[in-house]
Amino acid sequence: MKVLFIGSDVYGSNSRSMRDGIIRSGDEVVTVDSAKISNLTGWSFARINRKLLGGRPSRSAVERVMSDVESAVESFRPDCVFAFKAINLPQARLHSLSVPLKVHYSADDVSNAQNVSTDYLEHESLWDAVITTKSHNVPELLARGVLNPLLVWSAYDPELHFRYRDVEHFDFLSGFIGNYRPDREKTIDSLCTLYGELFYLAGPGWRRARLGGLNFSPKVHPGVYGAMYSRAISRVSANLVLLNSDNRDQHTCRSFEVPAAGGLFVGPRTEEHEKILEDGSEAFLYSTEDELFEILERLRVDVEWARRVRIDGYRRVVEGRNTYADRWSEIRDSLIGQRSK
Template identity: 50%
Template sequence: MRILFVGDDWLGSNARSFAEGFRRLGHEVIVVDSTPVTLPPRLSPSWSYAKTGERRAPWTVDRVHTRLERAAAELHPDLVFGFKSVFLDQRRLLEIPAALHVHYSPDDVSNPANTTADYLAHESEWDMVVTTKRHNLPELAGRGVSRTLFVRSAYDPAWHHPAARRGTRQFLVGFIGACRPDRRPGMVSLARTYGSQLLVRGPGWRRVRQLQTTRAAVAGPVYGEDFAIAVASVTANLVLLNSENRDTHTCRTFEVPASGGLFVGERTDEHADLLDDETEAFLFSSRDELDEILERCASYPDQAAKTAEAGYRRIVEGGHTYTDRAKEILRALE
């Protein structure tokens, strides 16, 4: 197939990994980067415009669409694939000549933060809407979408693989992910308990003043292979969910064990289905249960390493790469 793919194409992005998944299956893929629209440079005119509401700067939107339309004129695509392309002009996307138009959302499509009025007005015109949230399927059908597909999140073996440590320091527990209101109190509490044994990395954490009064190591985000390097420095890697997306699994569900890290995550049916508790991962439902797990990891590091290895095998042998997800989508389109 000839696939015209539009998504945020920065190094380490999930969209880039998905495009490469289609390419690895042997399809011709042209990627048009939507980052200037979705994540305009801080303090730029486009960034200032986006701060006024849900719409993005018309001049950046037009530039991305111009690149899309020029690429389509040369490629003559069979499939237009939009990776969370809600901030683009939906009418212009759907009018690109192609047999199929598919929209993919890695997040909850019923969360207003992941949609726009323009996207919702045209959502039912996409030939297929793909979501990583099973609970979205009846909601999409109720909004008039005739063809939906649930696929799980994934990992990219180009980035997510066991990596050598870059220092001798080993943290007992760590979390790599964005600072969110529902995560902040728990992370501050962990920092006060575990101090220098805790690593926290991700956007926004360095602005949390309560963390600065602890001995926890707090740093910015890591992407691409740097994620796997950070995982290697942590014994127990926390997998926390986004309550606003009603997550029951997330990208980290696959990325942490694929990077060789010990999965210590919130107990959900999907997590329990993907990884066997106690032998391939450790699941918790309360802070007391998490503390007990961390005490075991500290007391029996060899057992923690054995569990991490089993989790790694379960994920990498289970068909959870972006190539596998691309295959699922194309199979559904057939």
């Protein structure tokens, strides 16, 4: 299949990992990088300009991306347009493209107003498939008129998420890698207070949070991406897998990335987490903060138990067809089946 992929080509992004998974599956891919309108980072002029526009990318940036898309369709003649969260592109122009299949993918909750646009919603039902990683989105998409909502779970990228090294001793007892979110602050603050310098924290936004009480100010490491994510995981004995309440997460990319990187998965007890890993033998799941603290204390004492669970969790994920290439195979099979009806 010839696939025109529209999405951010930034190293370490989920979008790029999905694109690479399609390539690893043997399909021919041309990429139109939409990072300039979907993944602005740093204090660039484009990001400042976007803030002035109320979070919207500039018209000129959108036009450049859309022009690249139209040129690629003309020269490449793809069988499929795969749009990774293309909510900021002009939807009517996307759907006017002379391409047999057009699919939209989002790893975020598409019922959250922050993850859609008015233009996208007005044209949503025109997509041949709308792919979501959120099980609760499927009935919501059907109710909005989407004819083919497709649930595909999150994944890991073997080029980025792998056992960085075999270790017997760790630099930190526990840790979390990810963005600051208000719903995460209480748990992280409690762990910083409890473990002090033995708790590893990395990611944007945490420096502004008041963590660790009056007597301790934790060191906040910068965000780590790509292979450096796996290196950071290897330094931590028990890795927290926190979810995003704004997305109503039952699982997330981190749910696969942490064990794939050889990390010991410690995360909230959800129906989907219980399907990904076996509680107590491949991961440790908790329902309350007190239960989380109890788990971490047990792991501190029983190092051998932690080692066994870490290894078995790793095997479950990497041997279970959970890469982006595997997810693309699911998507492609569904699309082919849809066309044959």
